[in-house]
Amino acid sequence: MDANPASARRPEHRLRYEIAVVLLFKLAAITLLWYLFFGPAHTVVVTPAKVDARLFSSIPSQPASRPGS
């Protein structure tokens, strides 16, 4: 006879218990991952000025003419 009280339960009850444990584990793991890699300390704040600098800035020290002109 199985001495483990959890596994001696009806499968339906055991399934609920196991799913609850998995959900708690997931919650903890996702929170930990978020804290370690994605929390406010790691969030990259992007402003229109930063987008301008990254995507639309040309080197100001060199003269640029209209393409094709």
Place this chain on the structure above:
Amino acid sequence: MDSLDPVFLSRLQFGLTALYHFLFVPLTLGLSFILAIMESVYVMTGREIWRDMTRFWGKLFGINFAMGVATGITMEFQFGTNWAYYSHYVGDIFGVPLAIEGLMAFFLESTFVGLFFFGWNRLSRIQHLGVTWLVALGSNLSALWILVANGWMQNPVGAAFNYQTMRMEVTSMYDVIFNPVAQAKFVHTVSAGYVVGSVFVLAISAYYLLQGRHVAFAKRSLAVAASFGLAASLSVVVLGDESGYLTTQNQKMKLAAIEAEWQTVPAPASFTVFGIPDSAAKETHYALRVPGVLGLIATRSLDTSIPGIDDLVKQSNGRIREGRLAYYALQELKANPGDAAAKAVFEAHKDDLGYGLLLKSTGVDPLRATDADISAAAERTVPRVATLFWSFRVMVGLGLLFICMFAFAFWMSATQRFERYRWFLRLCFYALPLPWISTELGWIVAETGRQPWVIEGVLPTALGVSSVSGAQVLGSLLGFALFYSTLAVVDVFLMRRYIRLGPEEVLAKKIVSPEERRALRAQGA
């Protein structure tokens, strides 16, 4: 390629988390409708076995739902860190369907999933049936909003660039929601989910029949899976064809790469069934072609040609040059917002601004790009041909296999010849992983085919990535790999255990079919 390249690692991380999340999604989509069908039969006939079927398959649905829930939220984490420029540039449009999905569809689905499991003894039959249908509709509505967001990445309509806020802004929410690409992707994707659910039920029912366990239960489950699966697999082909037709209109390079069509050929183009694409030589070795078929499928005509990769690269070259004009005008407008001439130039060329940014994504200043720089950037608009070519063919091949499998299962079920075709039951069981392979390949085709764009023609992928270190992305990537691997092991363990236990053990009751009930009554009489 630098192994710590943040662009590569960010793409890898997003791709892996999306593919992992999509292991659960299609089974939820498919099983939820199968549960609704089974429970509808129970309510209509009052036969207890259909209730037991709904409850048992519902348990497996519950395991899948519990394992899958929140595995998608990690993708949203990445928007704020790895994809901050992407989020700023297109978040105004992309964020709307994601928010609606979270606030409306996901809560609808989650609330009714709870009622589905805990409402069996608290709700009337009709009320519970309503709940089951709402679970199915909620999960499908979730998919709708996600695919509206993804469809916009493939075909960015209803939005325009605002140089004052440096971002894309919505001009027509109607166009975003009713984007034909999004709608076609939605119906194609959910149909593929129905196929996944059907193969799942078919395979496990076949397993029980092979073992001679729960026979009445398995025969009925197999009948539902075969009929629903047959309708779904046929729909996938028809709706996939529509999706392919729209790709011809909006993503010509993706189509040319899928077909490894290096040069434009006279209409109607032939379909390459088999071949070995060689990107260096720009040809497909050992090609086995069926004349005219691609032209018919992709253009629905016999006289419209499909541009080949070479011609599309030339077109990209021209668009990059146009994009430089928009880029130049933007510089003028930044210096002098009232410059009417610059504004006119920008308006005339703004549709090609993204092509100008292709130069920027390779580290070249668009205003100082040489012809060689432009040609190199144009060549970069060709996605990975071999990946697309093979992913597409395996996906389609599996789709055709599912049609044959469901058709035979339907006939076998209708004629009750389960014992005679045990080889087929074995085939059904071993086919269990195949629908996941085909759906994942579908996403690989959709997303790899859009490269080098994160938003087709608007924003190159490399410019959407944040200035994060490769080591940081690698750290979170390893964290996800560990987390998801653990979850995958638990998922397989739980599924396997409850499938092996079978419905009578899981529901802790003897399942009696109507035939057995009649026989028992006759004995009693």
